[in-house]
Amino acid sequence: MSLVWAAVGAAAGLLAGALLRGPVFRLSVPAGAPDRAACPGCDGQLGRWLPLRCPHCGRALGTPLVLELTTAAVLALLAGRFGPHPFTLALCFLGALGVALAAIDLSVQRLPDRLTLPAYPVLIVLLTIAALTGHDLAALWRSLLGGLVLAAGYLLLGLARPGQLGGGDIKLAGLAGLVLGWLGWRAVLTGAAAGFVLAGVAGLVLLAAHRVTLRGAISFGPYLLGGALLVILADGPAGAHFP
Ligand SMILES: [Zn+2]
DSSP states (O other), rough: OOOHHHHHHHHHHHHHHHHHHHHHHOSSSSSOOOOOOBBBBHHHHHBBBBBBBBTTTOOOOTTTTHHHHHHHHHHHHHHHHSOOOHHHHHHHHHHHHHHHHHHHHHHHOOOHHHHHHOOOOOOOHHHHHHHTTOOOOHHHHHHHHHHHHHHHHHHHHHHSTTTTTOOHHHHHHHHHHHHHHHHHHHHHHHHHHHHHHHHHHHHHHHHHHHHSOOOOOOOHHHHHHHHHHHHHHHTTTTTTTTT
16 A cells, blocks of 8 residues: 555545536436436526535535545545556546445436446546556456456346346446456456445345335445445455556
């Protein structure tokens, strides 16, 4: 763990979290509903750059600092663990986007296509740059296959148990598979399993606390992302395929 790079990651995460506040607020709406453009308190119109408080009524917009601090923590862990390598950029991109997606999923149980789909070309370009600069084309192929395998695996699970996994989960699994694939097939397999383990544990805890019923839907995105993050941090640059 490099403390210098962890600090760089934390600073980048604070900035990224601040930039993501607007999109998270606007996209936290039920599927098919128009973007949220007005204050939930007074219905006053909000600009593209989301202020901390509504300029019309003073109501706080979203929980202050949660998004910024969570993104800072995730990027500090990733940058501190992986250091100055082009692959770290790909990881941090998905890390920041993942925090935004998890926040939206927790509030409205969906992972908007408008965030997941454009992330594919961006992530593939970042991984290609990492592969070319590190002379590791094998890692790139593994990444692409990892994304495909994880998305296909989730698609099959979604078809086998309708209502449990949504289309957004499948698209997010493909993104996670891209970075897990870079680290190796063990990471793809354990990353896929870790999400279900985390969701299972959280489900039991929530059930015991009477926060959900057995048939109640829980957002899966945060567990998928959290499981992938744990596996990525545990695998780390010591992994066999890291240059
Ligand atoms: Zn207001």
